[in-house]
Amino acid sequence: MISVASWNINSVRLRLPLVTRFLAEQAPDILCLQEIKCQESQFPHHAFADLGYNHIVIHGQKGYHGVATVSRIPIREVSRHDWQANGEARHVGVELLGPEAGALAGMVLENVYVPAGGDEPDRTINPKFGQKLDFLERMTRWAEAIDRPTLIVGDFNIAPLESDVWSHKQLLKVVSHTPIEVETLARFRDAHGWADLGRQFIPDPARYYSWWSYRSADWRANDRGRRLDHMWASPDLARQSTGHRVLEDARGWMQPSDHVPLITEFAS
Template identity: 50%
Template structure:
């Protein structure tokens, strides 16, 4: 009988500040594996005890003080992928790869936090946007070398809303970082070269609005609903037929001391 594997991704925006919210997330989604981004925590201060108390016995973290950082929390064993690249040679803790001991065989899992890119969508004048485009070029080239590998999952805050209805206004956001044509095209190449399938849009039609992020700048975020879909789950083609369901947990945006991102979950039937 196939067994479910529930993988969730969440930009937690400080794992120590929002550690109590992991209990709420676990109660709502019961993930087998939870991938975090923007943990903002050096490894020596990672709140391992509190996370293990929730039942996540297998934990890997790659963090730094005050910025970036990724972590994978799992109820099933995994092996760390030590050989994955240091993107743009910056050592800025934006990617963690593991091989899960999943039902039916290993699953290669990658947790990414793509650079946001700053405010000006011009790499000639904005070093942050230049970094983002370089990062995307590197992961695309590397992903092409992994494309033939079976049973792959990629998740994370990819900081790009690629489709027209992944943003509240396609027309008004065309020149806003995260939805510019150059970023959307770069993400398209990443998906194409890596042979990735958008697991969430597998269930949700492209013409339906879908968001995972609402800005802190908008106090009444729920009423205006000016969101963007920045958080993604991709699977390799051999897992597309194993997709069982998806869930974007919008109620998390209203939690006390909420992140501006909400968790996204995909369930595979393995």
């Protein structure tokens, strides 16, 4: 078995104790981090190496955004797409290498941080919302040309299903669950026939959240969550998946991220 995890950590240096705890307790083979908020030279390589994660690929920038993929399995960087079209560090793609990858050798793992999109779901008054939709459209055109097993994970910043949010009715006009975002994400899904691994193992309409706002005084009691984080696989790769889980307890750790990790296991 090979396990892949994804987590918007909201500053890897600030929350390094949480990341090392997660790696020590859950021991995924690969961890994709989003919103690392640092440049490559500032990334805490040593902390990951000490836990056996010696293969690290980073696309970072100073203070904002940034993605990193850390692995116990050999990997090599294969792409950095600027789907935002403004130079922000929001994507990195790697290929799994060698016998340690087993049946997943040659698989491409895409780590992405989709823009949040601002507060108003109207691109005429909120340019950030338009940038988000355009980002997804560029991803869609890219997905149409995929010709090898691919897993794309990360913070998509969209909760597409009614059961992905605490209140479908109240969030219909809130960025992350608006109909135009859901439709745009569906076009991306259909461009490659992606399988939504989370919903493959936690079928709709079961409750499934990965994010709770910092504004909620008691996130667990109020439970006003949204599923903003995703792991989607090429159809053939999806058939190799054997399990998927959400580590909700991480939202209650000391100085937590507002997101929690997702983990998917694959037969190797």
